[in-house]
Amino acid sequence: MTLDAVLARIDTTLPEALERLLELLRIPSISTDPAFAPDCARAANWLVDELNSLGFQASTRPTPGHPMVVARHEGPGRHILFYGHYDVQPVDPLALWDRDPFDPELQDTAKGKVIRGRGASDDKGQLMTFIEACRAYKDVHGTLPGNLTIFLEGEEESGSPSLVPFLRDNADELSAEIALICDTGLFADTQPAIVTMLRGLLGEEMTITAANKDLHSGMFGGAAINPIRVLTRILGGLHDAEGRVTIPGFYDDVDELPEAVRAQWQNLAFDHARFLGDVGLTTPAGESDRTPLEMIWSRPTGEINGIWGGYTGDGFKTVLPGQAHAKVSFRLVSRQDPDKLREAFRAWVRAQLPPDCSVEFHGHGASPAGTMAITDPAFEAARRALTDEWNRPAAFVGCGGSIPIAGYFKSELGMDAMLIGFGRDDDQIHSPNEKYDLECFHKGIRSWARILDRIAR
Amino acid sequence: MTLDAVLARIDTTLPEALERLLELLRIPSISTDPAFAPDCARAANWLVDELNSLGFQASTRPTPGHPMVVARHEGPGRHILFYGHYDVQPVDPLALWDRDPFDPELQDTAKGKVIRGRGASDDKGQLMTFIEACRAYKDVHGTLPGNLTIFLEGEEESGSPSLVPFLRDNADELSAEIALICDTGLFADTQPAIVTMLRGLLGEEMTITAANKDLHSGMFGGAAINPIRVLTRILGGLHDAEGRVTIPGFYDDVDELPEAVRAQWQNLAFDHARFLGDVGLTTPAGESDRTPLEMIWSRPTGEINGIWGGYTGDGFKTVLPGQAHAKVSFRLVSRQDPDKLREAFRAWVRAQLPPDCSVEFHGHGASPAGTMAITDPAFEAARRALTDEWNRPAAFVGCGGSIPIAGYFKSELGMDAMLIGFGRDDDQIHSPNEKYDLECFHKGIRSWARILDRIAR
DSSP: OOOHHHHHHHTTTHHHHHHHHHHHHHSSOOSSSSHHHHHHHHHHHHHHHHHTTTTOOEEOOOOOOOEEEEEEESSSEEEEOOOOEBOOOOOOOOOGGGSSSSSOOOOOOTTTTEEESTTTTTHHHHHHHHHHHHHHHHHHHOOSEEEEEEEEEOGGGOOTTTTTHHHHHHHHHHOOOOOEEOOOBBBBBOOOEEEEEEEEEEEEEEEEEEEOOOEEEEHHHHHHOOOOHHHHHHHTTTBBBOOOBBBBBTTTTTOOOOHHHHHHHSSOOOOOHHHHHHTTTTTTOOOOOHHHHHHHHTSOEEEEEEEEOOSSSOOOOOOEESSEEEEEEEEEEOOHHHHHHHHHHHHHHHHTOTOOEEEEEEEEEEEEEEEEEEEEEHHHHHHHHHHHHEEEEEEEEEEESSOHHHHHHHHHHHEEEEOOOOOOOGGGGGTHHHHHHHEHHHHHHHHHHHHHHOOOO | HHHHHHHHHHHTHHHHHHHHHHHHHHOBSSSGGGGGGGHHHHHHHHHHHHHHTTTOEEEEEEOOSEEEEEEEEEEEEEEEEEEEEEOOOOOOOOOOOOOOOOEEEEETTEEEEEEEEETTTTTTHHHHHHHHHHHHHHHHSSOOOOOOEEEEOOOEGGGGGTTHHHHHOOOOOOHOOOEEEEHHHBBBBBBEEEEEOOEEEEEEEEEEEEESSSSHHHHHHBBBBOOHHHHHHHHHHSSTTTTTTTTTTTTTOOOOHHHHHHHHHHHSOHHHHHHHTTTTTTTSSOOSSSSSHHHHHTOOOOEEEEEEEEEEESOOOOESSSEEEEEEEEOOOOTOOHHHHHHHHHHHHHHOOOOTEEEEEEEEEOOOOEOOTTTHHHHHHHHHHHHHHSSSSOOEESSSSOOOHHHHHHHOOOOOOEEEBBBBGGOOTTSOOOEEEEHHHHHHHHHHHHHHHHHHO
16 A cells, blocks of 8 residues: 555645756756756756755766766665666757747646656656655655665766766676666557667768868859768768668668567557658658668668758858768667778768868767567566556557667676656657656656556565 | 059058058958848948048948949040949858958968958959059049949849849949959969959759658657758759759750850960869869869859758757758859749759658849950950050950859940959958958059050040
């Protein structure tokens, strides 16, 4: 009956939990932009104060980048580590936000109450579901649940440069028996899910240089090579007519989906027309011989995430620029090796450069894909807890996003992870007007209370 | 002997002429950016004050955009109209300038003294050569030369939207017997030249829209179409492997060069290795079966002048953007019709759009190519005057840039134009660190004195 008491406590204290989340959301902890480094530190300190007030032994840990937050509660049972990240994505284009991204509020919408603001869903709202579940547990039991470590990162949105060294340096402290990662979503907005398959990510930035300065397109146009022309020709050939990436060897280490998994996915009620329709699209744009779920869960991609060169302001400037730039990323699956593919991409670009053009590359993050072992009984326990809370069977699913932490927990600490989250497809994470449904926040807290009740003892 | 006196006066008063130019260069009259409209007005007023002080009847004339400057001196002889423009190009990327673009100064360089600053060459330095020639003439003669109108525009760098209506509304006042246009350069840096062939210009801006907002490339990557991918594929196909523009019908109205003109150009000592080498290039990048002079003077081009989309800031953002943009321009020759080609470009783009993508176009300037009639004796008189000043035979040449005013003088006012200027290929117009050689400024003033001595009587 104590679970019921914890759940009741969660219900009655929801307004206070919401106020705490709004306070955290007001801190603009954008990790990719060095200008916001003090705000990242502020968010870390805010969390340390919260966790200490709950009875954790919490502290920030310096890194060459933004600090880590580590909080420990020694108790009975299996050692469980919870992971979330307190940093958020940049907010541009700011003009497309309906309000200041860092002045969050609860809003009434046609679909219900939402918490609006940068990080509401990714990942501050999600990580607070776990902290609030711990708080309610303590309110009822007088102590925190089980044998817990909470580990919060501040560089997830900028490639996690400090993560692996930190895991290695603190392996003893952070090696639990299983990890809980809260940075994913419900399946198709309504069905609780545990992610067991994650895509990896490879990020590259490239600059093509032609002339040693910007030129006048009247004086030089026709005779001087235009690096934007070169960049568009190369990147315009990144996919073939069937939507396949054209880099030689790109698919060498991509496994076909096991038949059993394919069958399970076919039973999922994935409405791809709605999935695309919600963002104004109708037609799956990936490999023409794959289903939409394969496109986003089990097939690799190549995307141009940013491109710029020449004059991009108001009006017109007949410039023939000296340089052109792009940011390109690849979602990886199966055994695709990020380092090997980084070199393959660079070689593919270099082989296409015309005379007088050179290219410089700047590597961003690289993480392989991850596949969880679901034999640990915690997976089944969590699946049941989620099914109880949401009144729909929880599913083991894939995830198109890259959550490198799961791979690093496995490779660095030998620790399996359960990825459980409560985001919805329309949360607009990484986009203007990000939100988190109040229902997801509330039932997310309740879900963790149920999961902790089953596994943290 | 009065010509000698005028030339001597120019030599002794050069420091004061330079100070006046620096004063004009300090006014940031960037016409394409509305934020600088007050500065454009300030430049126009500065010129009106100068011209009135010389004895012209000068005034600014309002337009829907930036004001025109018109100055009149009634006198004997043929009515001659001088044209220049007081507006300048934007200055980005500002970081590549060695000093504030609007804090000009005289600098000593390995190649001699240069006037450094935005507009030093294009076109404030050039237009001031004519005004200073008039000043020296008046100092010696006590009156301005001949029967002159000076007409200065403030929208040349932003497509001249007010120009044609203004010419039409003021046709009686502005219709002279011949026009002098000072917005071109020396041939190969050392040989005086009169431009008799100008390319036209067609500017287009395009926005491709896919999803109705920016998406997360993990959640949607693979299934959702990326508009940057579409944009690069389309624009990457703007040229074929031989460097020809692939838009259907693009070359329909392009005439081959007359044999006599081709022969004259072959006699010009054009050092294309140096022309390209000065900007760090080696290989002509245009149509593979054309000479470099043809590429820049008598063949049309397609250029991507700007491209942008997605995340372009520091770090990395795995965004799948909703929109991608480009600014594209075409240099036109012969009888190519800008309006017809604008539609051909748009149809070519639309025909390549995949499902779920739409395109919006925004038209920028459009002007046809121009070819001058060189039978007017003023052409030969000016050629001789230039030959006297520079001790090298002046040449009739082509110009790759678009100076639409020459075409409009012909089409709207029935007036032929002589395009004479003193810029050099390394002036870096439209680029960071624009300069004008002090020698060009000085000998440019002297050149106009010689030309006026022959034709303004």
